[in-house]
Amino acid sequence: MAVLEIEDLRKVYGGRAVVDGVSLTVDPGEIVGVLGRNGAGKTTTVECGIGLRRPDGGRVRVLGVDPRAERARVQQVIGVQLQRTHVHMSLTVTELVHMYRSFYRDGLDPDALVERLGLTEARDTRAENLSGGQLQRLSIALALVGRPRLAVLDELTTGLDPAARRGMWGLIEEMRDDGIAVLLVSHVMEEAERLSDRIAVIDAGKVVALDTPAGLIARVDGADAVTFRVHAPLQPTILTDLPGVDEVSVDGEHVRVAGPGNLVTAVTQTLMQHAIPATDFRTRTATLDDAFLQLTGYELGEPEPPKEAK
Ligand SMILES: Nc1ncnc2c1ncn2[C@@H]1O[C@H](COP(=O)(O)OP(=O)(O)OP(=O)(O)O)[C@@H](O)[C@H]1O
Numbered sequence: 527m528a529v530l531e532i533e534d535l536r537k538v539y540g541g542r543a544v545v546d547g548v549s550l551t552v553d554p555g556e557i558v559g560v561l562g563r564n565g566a567g568k569t570t571t572v573e574c575g576i577g578l579r580r581p582d583g584g585r586v587r588v589l590g591v592d593p594r595a596e597r598a599r600v601q602q603v604i605g606v607q608l609q610r611t612h613v614h615m616s617l618t619v620t621e622l623v624h625m626y627r628s629f630y631r632d633g634l635d636p637d638a639l640v641e642r643l644g645l646t647e648a649r650d651t652r653a654e655n656l657s658g659g660q661l662q663r664l665s666i667a668l669a670l671v672g673r674p675r676l677a678v679l680d681e682l683t684t685g686l687d688p689a690a691r692r693g694m695w696g697l698i699e700e701m702r703d704d705g706i707a708v709l710l711v712s713h714v715m716e717e718a719e720r721l722s723d724r725i726a727v728i729d730a731g732k733v734v735a736l737d738t739p740a741g742l743i744a745r746v747d748g749a750d751a752v753t754f755r756v757h758a759p760l761q762p763t764i765l766t767d768l769p770g771v772d773e774v775s776v777d778g779e780h781v782r783v784a785g786p787g788n789l790v791t792a793v794t795q796t797l798m799q800h801a802i803p804a805t806d807f808r809t810r811t812a813t814l815d816d817a818f819l820q821l822t823g824y825e826l827g828e829p830e831p832p833k834e835a836k
Contacts, residue, residue: 528553529589529676529707532575536583537567537731545570546731547584552676557698557708559722559739561715563822567731568711569608572678575709576604588676602630605674607665607682615654619645622653623667630672642697643667644690658685666694670701677701680711695721715814725814729822739814744786746812746820751784752793757803764800768792786812 528551537545545567552558562568573579575586577593577600586593593600613622623636640649643663648656656664662685669677682698683691698721702708712718718725719739727735727742735742762774765783769792772785781804783793790809797804 527590528587530575530709531587532571532584533586534584535571535574535581535586537570537574537579538582543582544731545574545581548726548728548731548733549584550726550733550736552707552709554675554707555702555705556723557702557710557721559718559725560709560711560728561713561718561725561818562728566728566822568728569680571728572680572709572711573608576600576606576676576678578606602672603675605669605672605677607669607677607679613653613664613668616652618650618652619656619660619664619667620649622664623671626668627671633672634670636667636671639667639671644693659687659690662686663690663694670697674706676707676709678709678711682710682712683714683717691717715818719814727818727821735817735821742817742821743812743814746816750786750789750810750812751782752789752807752809753780753782754793754804754807755779756781756797757805758801760802761800764796765793768796 530552532551533549535545535548536543548567548571550558560568560572570579574581575593576588577586577597580594588600589603591600617625619640620636623640627633627636640646643666645660645663645667648660651660653661653664666679666682669679679698683694686694695717698708698710708721710718710721722739724736724738725742726733735745737745756779760776760781762776765771765774765781768789770785770789771783773783775782783789788809788811790807794804794807
């Protein structure tokens with residue numbers, strides 16, 4: 527059974543459907559990423575999914591239970607880290623993590639979790655005196671200490687330094703391997719790509735794509751390309767016929783060859799066979815960024831210029 531099931535969810539504010547027919551599921555041991563522009567409806571979807579907001583339409587189940595009808599039962603199985611954390615700011619890190627642990631029947635060792643999240647030195651500091659990154663780590667500790675069946679993480683690593691970010695990813699992967707279902711809202715493409723088994727891209731309240739990170743990247747049109755300049759006449763057909771080439775465009779001496787995968791080797795070999803001198807090779811490989819931008823209606827830019835030699 528899916529841990530979280532969202533079916534045809536609708537939420538309306540001021541006559542506008544900010545969530546408009548969203549469906550998605552998260553299985554045990556699965557990390558599902560949720561990507562979308564600011565205001566796309568991600569937080570609203572997630573908060574409806576765990577019973578914090580009342581849907582105006584559709585159906586939501588956590589382990590088969592309606593989270594608004596059976597609040598107490600559902601609270602026992604979910605851990606939530608939201609953008610706006612409300613904690614008792616006058617309590618210390620240790621006090622808060624132990625208090626949250628006491629809310630759950632089962633759970634992690636609070637002190638070990640504090641250490642794992644790099645909060646040992648701050649354990650006796652009141653929440654109100656923590657740095658932004660420490661407060662972020664605390665909110666994650668509070669979400670995870672009850673060993674939830676479903677962890678909902680909204681902007682997991684915002685404000686964390688690069689080392690802390692890597693550490694957090696490792697922790698989330700361990701939890702996934704332990705069978706926990708994770709719903710991960712993120713604006714960090716590297717994070718979404720590394721952690722997510724599947725990614726839902728939400729735009730204007732609708733799921734515009736739901737696929738593996740590799741599946742989303744493979745959908746990008748024309749983002750894998752090699753461009754170069756030729757210094758002798760070129761018959762485009764010598765390149766069009768190469769395996770993996772989708773499109774060849776020639777504009778004077780500028781040539782662009784597009785298709786999935788790395789085409790540089792095949793292109794340079796072919797040019798050599800035909801004795802066509804060429805320079806200024808630039809390559810571009812599709813990324814999750816490209817997929818996201820294309821799916822949410824942005825135009826793709828031109829290939830990056832080559833890096834200057836040091
Ligand atoms: N309580 C509310 N009352 C009125 N409008 C709301 C309310 N909550 C959200 N909205 C609107 O719904 C839309 C979706 O908001 P939501 O917070 O779900 O977006 P998001 O995708 O999480 O954005 P971000 O990436 O900026 O966090 C926005 O236009 C927002 O202004």
